[in-house]
Amino acid sequence: MNRILIAEDEARIGSFIVKGLEPHGFHAEVVRDGASAVEYAESGRFDLLVLDIGLPRLDGFSVLRRLRTDRIEIPVIILTARDAVEDTVAGLSGGADDYMRKPFAIEELIARIRLRLRSEGGAEPTVLRVGELSLDVRTRRATRGDAEVELTAREFLLLETFMRHPDQVLTRQQLLSQVWGFDFDPGSNVVDVYVGYLRTKLGGDDIETIRGVGYRLNPERM
Numbered sequence: 001m002n003r004i005l006i007a008e009d010e011a012r013i014g015s016f017i018v019k020g021l022e023p024h025g026f027h028a029e030v031v032r033d034g035a036s037a038v039e040y041a042e043s044g045r046f047d048l049l050v051l052d053i054g055l056p057r058l059d060g061f062s063v064l065r066r067l068r069t070d071r072i073e074i075p076v077i078i079l080t081a082r083d084a085v086e087d088t089v090a091g092l093s094g095g096a097d098d099y100m101r102k103p104f105a106i107e108e109l110i111a112r113i114r115l116r117l118r119s120e121g122g123a124e125p126t127v128l129r130v131g132e133l134s135l136d137v138r139t140r141r142a143t144r145g146d147a148e149v150e151l152t153a154r155e156f157l158l159l160e161t162f163m164r165h166p167d168q169v170l171t172r173q174q175l176l177s178q179v180w181g182f183d184f185d186p187g188s189n190v191v192d193v194y195v196g197y198l199r200t201k202l203g204g205d206d207i208e209t210i211r212g213v214g215y216r217l218n219p220e221r222m
């Protein structure tokens, strides 16, 4: 099992990440300041660090510098505020492997974590299959039978979420937080709109509407 260290001082975001990662087979632990992040990352118990920039005691850049100076080669994914593009560039040149802008969809963070871990040599299946649908999460290709289905990034994430939970009813709220991120307006009908797009592109009735609850990918119907 891959062990992920999360350095994030906002409790809400830390627990959002932990809750998102654990169902996907990761073990995640949160530290809430930069000094602890260094200490934990140097313990050798973790495979990857998700590092917020704005941290008390030692900010994310200082954490990263310290780790690289100490020759700790743990892969690092930086979390940055929406508009802090210069921060991001500084982070990447300071030895980070990747970055995510807040707010982010948990599925996207998971995809990036997997990518980093894989380039470190961890092996994991990259193709999800349900009925005649298959989804390669590494190359981002979706196919139905032999035919390729062109999806936007958001449609891909939505379909990936369904395919990771086949035959399970997913509520609009679950889909919103998995695909659009934690701070999306819960009253939005964006889920329904995107399910509509997916149905059109997939050309089947694989995605069932469960009235008053949400949606389910039904392998029986394929």
Ligand code: CA
Residues within 6 Å of the ligand: 008, 009, 010, 052, 053, 054, 055
């Ligand atoms: Ca912060």
